[in-house]
Amino acid sequence: MKVTFKDVTMSYDGKTDTLRDLNFTIPDGTLVSLLGPSGGGKTTTLNLISGLLTATSGQIFFGDEDVTKKDALARKVGMVFQNYALYPHLTVLDNIAFPLKMAKVPKAERRKRAAELAALVHVDDQVDKKPGELSGGQQQRVAIARALAKSPSLLLLDEPLSNLDARLRIEMREEIRRIQRETGVTTIFVTHDQDEALHISDNIMVLSDGHIQQFSSPTDLYESPNNLFVAKFIGTPIINTIPADVLQDALAGIIPGEILERAETAGIRSEAIIPYDAGDAVLTKLSGSVTHSQKFGREATSDVTYNGQTILSTEMSGVPEDQAQLDFYLTKKGFFLFDDAGTMIYGGDLHAQ
Ligand SMILES: Nc1ncnc2c1ncn2[C@@H]1O[C@H](COP(=O)(O)OP(=O)(O)O)[C@@H](O)[C@H]1O
Ligand SMILES: [Mg+2]
Structure with missing residues (x-):
């Protein structure tokens, strides 16, 4: 019925x-x-x-x-x-x-x-x-x-x-x-x-x-x-959220300026931070360090420090923990921007990948 x-x-x-x-x-x-x-x-x-x-x-x-x-x-x-x-x-x-x-x-x-x-x-x-x-x-x-x-x-x-x-x-x-x-x-x-x-x-x-x-x-x-509520409610580990400002320079010229201007929060799924260049799937290259890694059974997580923010990745298990800066990559899939009301303004269906 x-x-x-x-x-x-x-x-x-x-x-x-x-x-x-x-x-x-x-x-x-x-x-x-x-x-x-x-x-x-x-x-x-x-x-x-x-x-x-x-x-x-x-x-x-x-x-x-x-x-x-x-x-x-x-x-x-x-x-x-x-x-x-x-x-x-x-x-x-x-x-x-x-x-x-x-x-x-x-x-x-x-x-x-x-x-x-x-x-x-x-x-x-x-x-x-x-x-x-x-x-x-x-x-x-x-x-x-x-x-x-x-x-x-x-x-x-x-x-x-x-x-x-x-x-x-x-x-x-x-x-x-x-x-x-x-x-x-x-x-x-x-x-x-x-x-x-x-x-x-x-x-x-x-x-x-x-x-x-x-x-x-x-x-x-x-x-x-x-919106941000759904992004945070769905998925384990919980989506990383960082102030969008932190990514302004890295995303300038990649994401339209009028979207970047309205962006308040960036949402990054843990599988969207990868250690190698995956070509077309990649949004941008970033530089940071792996500060902490954990492994339980098949699950491996790494804390990546970028621009003063800590982002959890599930794809970096091969990368050793140390303070040295290294390049890593942010994929298009699993990356979102939200405005100050929490509405998604970039990512997913809005920008077919
Ligand atoms: N019989 C009721 N009388 C007054 N308020 C109620 C009653 N049942 C539920 N509520 C209120 O309605 C809201 C939604 O409750 P409910 O539908 O039971 O939520 P959920 O099932 O998602 O936990 C809550 O704030 C709850 O306190
Ligand atoms: Mg109930």
Whole structure:
């Protein structure tokens, strides 16, 4: 089901707007993540989609139908929360079949459907157990199967993996992606974990401060961030940021003067500082020194000191640490300039590379 927001504003107290003028379309059959820091408005947005909350103003459409005034039941969404809240006294199969029982689906039919869903989420060998006998990951699989029981218009997941340990989170996020692909159900997944969002989403909506900071593919978020907030929120290690002034001389004649004049902050991804001349991929040559190097397993980082600033590079592991000045190169890809409002004014899609 396609979901469209038109000028949706949400205020809990009638004074401050928690969400302001949200406009977006989530295409049918896709998996979209709502990503952002805590308090950014992710849960509020999800609850406006589900119908658990009513928008203060604006319109919400499912397909071409205006559902703004419809409640959660009428919107036929399936929901999974961080606390899976399975019924402890019911078996796994009865938990999955429960929404069908409420809908008065005949017993044989609902047991058949529940068994199919148990197989889909890979708990078909657990159906006679009670939830308390399952691991956290298995319980979350059951919760997803239960949410899918009535073939919902949308599957909505609010931080469903937060209670799981790190390894299980990775396994379960792949499972959510697989289940979404196999069922084709339009899925909206809330997370504050960029890594989670980047790995499973077709598109990511970055929400902060009641606004959509950017709504695009994981690649575009990384390679062409709209603003400094997105540039810093997406990517590990975190993007280097230095005052643009520091690079004025090095970039004069390379980047148009009127852009350089407006540039407040330069953003440099750690892989954009390289020790060799990569030809056309290079924006400019700089001179500095490697002051500190670290290596953990396959990850190597070096601190490069340039013009009094320290920039982290992940590409300089072969270069010895010492104070001597050496040439290094700044690549076009992964280099951005932002104005004083934080808007990107150079790099990414703006200047195809
Ligand atoms: N029921 C509520 N009443 C009043 N304010 C709320 C309520 N729920 C959330 N908020 C406020 O709305 C903002 C966004 O919250 P939320 O949507 O839960 O963010 P997120 O899920 O991104 O952490 C926060 O400032 C939060 O305090
Ligand atoms: Mg939340």
